[in-house]
Amino acid sequence: MGVRAGTTVLPGHQITLADQRRLSVDDLLPSKIMHPADAEDAARGLRLCDLTPASVVIWGGGTQMRLGAPPRRYDIAFSTERMTRLLEYEPADLTCRVEAGMRMIDLQAALRAQGQRLPLDPPHPERATVGGMVAANTNGLGRARYGTVRDWVIGIAVAYPSGKVARAGGKVVKNVAGYDLMKLHIGALGTLGVVAEINLKVQATPESEATVLGHFEAATPAVAAGLQLARSYLAPSASIVLDRRALWECGLTADWRWTLALKLEGYAGEADAARDQASGVIRDAGGRVEAADLPPTFWDAARDWSAPDGDLVLLRAIAPIAALPNLSGAVPPEASVIIQPAAGVLDLRVTPPSAAPTLQRMRSQAGDEGQVVVASAPASMKSSLDVWGPPPPGFPIMRALKQALDPNGILNPGRFVGGI
Amino acid sequence: MDGADRERLLARLREVVGERYAFADPYEMRLYQYDASPETALPDIVVLPGTSEEVARIVKICGEAKVPVTPRSAASSLAGGTVPVQGGVVITFARMDRILEIDIENLRAVVQPGVVNLALSQALKPYGYYYAPDPSSQGACTIGGNVATNAGGPHTLIYGVTVNHVMGLEVALPSGELVQVGGRKSAEAIGYDLTGVLVGSEGTMALVTRIWVKIQPLPPVQKTLMAVYPDVATASNAVSAIVRTGILPAAIEMMDKLSIQAIEAASHAGYPLDAGAVLLLEVDGIPEVAQELGERMAKVCRDNGASEVRIARNEQERQALWKGRKGAFSAMGRLSSDFYVMDGVVPRTKLPETLAKIDAISERTGFKICNVFHAGDGNLHPLVLFDAFQPGQYEAVLAIGDEILKLCAQAGGSVTGEHGIGLEKRENIRYVFSDDDLEVMDRVRRVFDPHLLMNPGKIFPGNGLQPSAPRYPPGFPRRQAAAAGGEDLWV
Numbered sequence A: 001m002g003v004r005a006g007t008t009v010l011p012g013h014q015i016t017l018a019d020q021r022r023l024s025v026d027d028l029l030p031s032k033i034m035h036p037a038d039a040e041d042a043a044r045g046l047r048l049c050d051l052t053p054a055s056v057v058i059w060g061g062g063t064q065m066r067l068g069a070p071p072r073r074y075d076i077a078f079s080t081e082r083m084t085r086l087l088e089y090e091p092a093d094l095t096c097r098v099e100a101g102m103r104m105i106d107l108q109a110a111l112r113a114q115g116q117r118l119p120l121d122p123p124h125p126e127r128a129t130v131g132g133m134v135a136a137n138t139n140g141l142g143r144a145r146y147g148t149v150r151d152w153v154i155g156i157a158v159a160y161p162s163g164k165v166a167r168a169g170g171k172v173v174k175n176v177a178g179y180d181l182m183k184l185h186i187g188a189l190g191t192l193g194v195v196a197e198i199n200l201k202v203q204a205t206p207e208s209e210a211t212v213l214g215h216f217e218a219a220t221p222a223v224a225a226g227l228q229l230a231r232s233y234l235a236p237s238a239s240i241v242l243d244r245r246a247l248w249e250c251g252l253t254a255d256w257r258w259t260l261a262l263k264l265e266g267y268a269g270e271a272d273a274a275r276d277q278a279s280g281v282i283r284d285a286g287g288r289v290e291a292a293d294l295p296p297t298f299w300d301a302a303r304d305w306s307a308p309d310g311d312l313v314l315l316r317a318i319a320p321i322a323a324l325p326n327l328s329g330a331v332p333p334e335a336s337v338i339i340q341p342a343a344g345v346l347d348l349r350v351t352p353p354s355a356a357p358t359l360q361r362m363r364s365q366a367g368d369e370g371q372v373v374v375a376s377a378p379a380s381m382k383s384s385l386d387v388w389g390p391p392p393p394g395f396p397i398m399r400a401l402k403q404a405l406d407p408n409g410i411l412n413p414g415r416f417v418g419g420i
Numbered sequence B: 001m002d003g004a005d006r007e008r009l010l011a012r013l014r015e016v017v018g019e020r021y022a023f024a025d026p027y028e029m030r031l032y033q034y035d036a037s038p039e040t041a042l043p044d045i046v047v048l049p050g051t052s053e054e055v056a057r058i059v060k061i062c063g064e065a066k067v068p069v070t071p072r073s074a075a076s077s078l079a080g081g082t083v084p085v086q087g088g089v090v091i092t093f094a095r096m097d098r099i100l101e102i103d104i105e106n107l108r109a110v111v112q113p114g115v116v117n118l119a120l121s122q123a124l125k126p127y128g129y130y131y132a133p134d135p136s137s138q139g140a141c142t143i144g145g146n147v148a149t150n151a152g153g154p155h156t157l158i159y160g161v162t163v164n165h166v167m168g169l170e171v172a173l174p175s176g177e178l179v180q181v182g183g184r185k186s187a188e189a190i191g192y193d194l195t196g197v198l199v200g201s202e203g204t205m206a207l208v209t210r211i212w213v214k215i216q217p218l219p220p221v222q223k224t225l226m227a228v229y230p231d232v233a234t235a236s237n238a239v240s241a242i243v244r245t246g247i248l249p250a251a252i253e254m255m256d257k258l259s260i261q262a263i264e265a266a267s268h269a270g271y272p273l274d275a276g277a278v279l280l281l282e283v284d285g286i287p288e289v290a291q292e293l294g295e296r297m298a299k300v301c302r303d304n305g306a307s308e309v310r311i312a313r314n315e316q317e318r319q320a321l322w323k324g325r326k327g328a329f330s331a332m333g334r335l336s337s338d339f340y341v342m343d344g345v346v347p348r349t350k351l352p353e354t355l356a357k358i359d360a361i362s363e364r365t366g367f368k369i370c371n372v373f374h375a376g377d378g379n380l381h382p383l384v385l386f387d388a389f390q391p392g393q394y395e396a397v398l399a400i401g402d403e404i405l406k407l408c409a410q411a412g413g414s415v416t417g418e419h420g421i422g423l424e425k426r427e428n429i430r431y432v433f434s435d436d437d438l439e440v441m442d443r444v445r446r447v448f449d450p451h452l453l454m455n456p457g458k459i460f461p462g463n464g465l466q467p468s469a470p471r472y473p474p475g476f477p478r479r480q481a482a483a484a485g486g487e488d489l490w491v
Helices: A017-022 A039-051 A104-112 A130-136 A181-185 A219-230 A244-249 A270-284 A297-304 A321-328 A352-366 A395-405 B003-017 B026-032 B052-065 B117-127 B143-149 B194-198 B232-244 B257-267 B287-303 B315-326 B328-334 B348-365 B393-410 B435-448 B478-484
Strands: A032-034 A056-059 A076-079 A086-090 A095-099 A153-159 A165-169 A194-201 A208-216 A238-243 A258-266 A288-290 A313-318 A336-340 A345-350 A371-376 B045-047 B069-072 B089-092 B099-103 B108-111 B166-172 B178-182 B207-214 B221-229 B251-256 B277-285 B308-311 B338-341 B369-374 B382-386
Touching (some): A039 A076, A039 A153, A039 A165, A039 A194, A086 A104, A095 A104, A130 A194, A153 A181, A165 A181, A181 B194, A181 B435, A208 A219, A208 A270, A219 A238, A219 A270, A219 A336, A238 A297, A244 A258, A258 A270, A258 A297, A270 A288, A270 B287, A313 A352, A321 A336, A321 A345, A321 A352, A345 A352, A352 A371, A395 B435, B003 B045, B003 B052, B026 B045, B052 B089, B052 B166, B052 B178, B052 B207, B069 B207, B099 B117, B117 B143, B143 B207, B166 B194, B178 B194, B178 B207, B221 B287, B221 B315, B232 B251, B232 B277, B232 B287, B232 B348, B251 B315, B257 B277, B257 B315, B257 B328, B257 B369, B277 B287, B277 B315, B287 B308, B328 B338, B328 B369, B338 B393, B348 B369, B348 B393, B382 B393
Parallel strands (some): A056 A076, B045 B089, B069 B089
Antiparallel strands (some): A086 A095, A095 A194, A153 A165, A153 A194, A208 A258, A238 A258, A313 A345, A313 A371, A336 A345, B099 B108, B166 B178, B166 B207, B221 B308, B251 B277, B251 B369, B338 B382
């Protein structure tokens, strides 16, 4: 890891006070800013930072900047705000190529014009960028049915500190030439290189859609009903169990303590069939089916719920799906919770005072097949929370990969797992 | 490896697996010199571990002796992936063929690398589940091999390839460590996605000893259609038209005139002999929806030039239609003593022009080229027919293959969709990746395998990234060797 001399002149542009505040990370402020025009430009910028060396924090839309440990150093804010082009899009191929800084909402609008979409729904699509979604591996509520970012990225161009742009994958949906380095960069928080261009698979917009709510007095039967549907052929495209407070935070009220909300999608006729099936499963589990129409903002609010602002802390448990009923029993009464039974994901919103004890309790409940991370927390909480938990198996390889691709440790130093 | 070195290494390996499961007899070595590609090279020693721990110990011993290791299970690689091109030790997973766990609760199964692909789906069937990736060789190929090549199959159009179904791996690193990476039973894991990088790395980073895979419910109904076209261009355009309507079939397979003739001669699948191209389309769904989707697809097929559309009325008819496709490669024996299978990919919309160019190559060179392929995802499998006993034909066929792969790359595609780079295409990889691209991949490889002992000679072109040249020149086909003198005839 390089150490920067105190007198070194930093590369990059002067930064305004307003931008400095806007681009602060965990209360650290950048000294300079870079906003490259394209992949090659990004690589040139990184090369300058590497030679200095100056540490870089990469910015997309900023919706996931509360994820990860505080950076060890922060010199340059490296923003993808100028890299917003849709480079290629052939609807009949169901593929597209975009620059990392393209906002999700703009990509979805371009696809929607052709009756298509990317079935990934990270929070705050009006700000979130495609590159940010890739770097933070931000998966929304559709993950159990449609998979995660790794299932839709078919190629990338990455700018490395060496000053080179290197590609992996390609533009076709089926391709096994060379190593699948897309996987390495998805969820790496930009610690191995700056993802500059992304090639994606897309899909046709579903022909039919429906929502079903099932109300329950306890979490366990709601989760069990969600699991049963997840194991069926007509699996919901989103399946979440909310406690009363989370439901309220998503704009709905209910007299019941727990609600299973199901989004059903498919070809014409499939959503109706799925609704019948879901209603039956809810009733069999002792729940009450609500047929009332939902406000259209409900699913958007549920999607954005996992990226809160302010003082709130979001804890995320990822566990084998069969372990969820047990895990949901460990949720403290003061927390609000959204469980994705089919994905094995449990999100908890807690206030700062109860964050640390809750994190500890969840980690001990998660068992050795599960893990609990701090997905979003204010700067003030980061010093008292172990945001990633213990390093995973294979961590020495991860550290060696970091050393191989970013030998001077300039990329997001310290923010990733195990201090990478 | 000289005789004394080999004896010393063999003795150490026998300490791990026992006398019976490590051998170096020259006659037996010949059984392990080839796979389903034309390439051959002799190993020095073959070892059959029975457990993950044995694999790790073998890899460690070989690492200490600086001897290359080549993994092998069904050896159905079409790209020379399991040919031990630098000699050394072949580790075959034939004994590690157990399904360790079927976990319906978590929608997972845990298998050893030597489990045959189809065997897993058969074991899951009583529960109403299956494992989605289905390479055409699924009755023989193993899940370990599928992981190495990130194998696909006809139904990957909608369900994705192997990597989309692998959650975690246990691997033996070149250092001799056994590591579990990935989410195993849970969907996601923190840290870099090492599982995702290892899948498709063709055994060049680590050896997979255990695999956690996703399983999914069997579709209630599968509707299969056959659509008949006057030529491949019309059929290709129909494929794009179907996708544009918003229907994504589970599979879209195409067979051209020559293939149809071979298939009909071999398996009587019911494809019309006078057709220029046949599309096989399948949708999954609940009965009422699948029926309707089938009819909608049939209409699109007719509207886009199909002279005939036949919907399989029952499972028997469906199986008959698929039997032809799945047996297509073996049916080629009816047309030619030898054939060379290609595996290029183009964007689906570039199929008509690419097929026309392949046709022009066939015209120009006089070699017949059949096309049987996954049209839905643009994954071409041109089969170049030739006679290996005719001097010069094999070299000419390799040149044709090279030209076709270049075409695919120029059309925005790839030089391999599912077979892997292996030995066969390590020079062709340059058509899709620059030196900078390959340099990053090489750095990643060396993190796992600093001494380049894991399946060496594969994937990377010989441009200095390789430590040494292969002991046997690639492109030395078995039958040519046989023709040169009975000595080298394989059995």
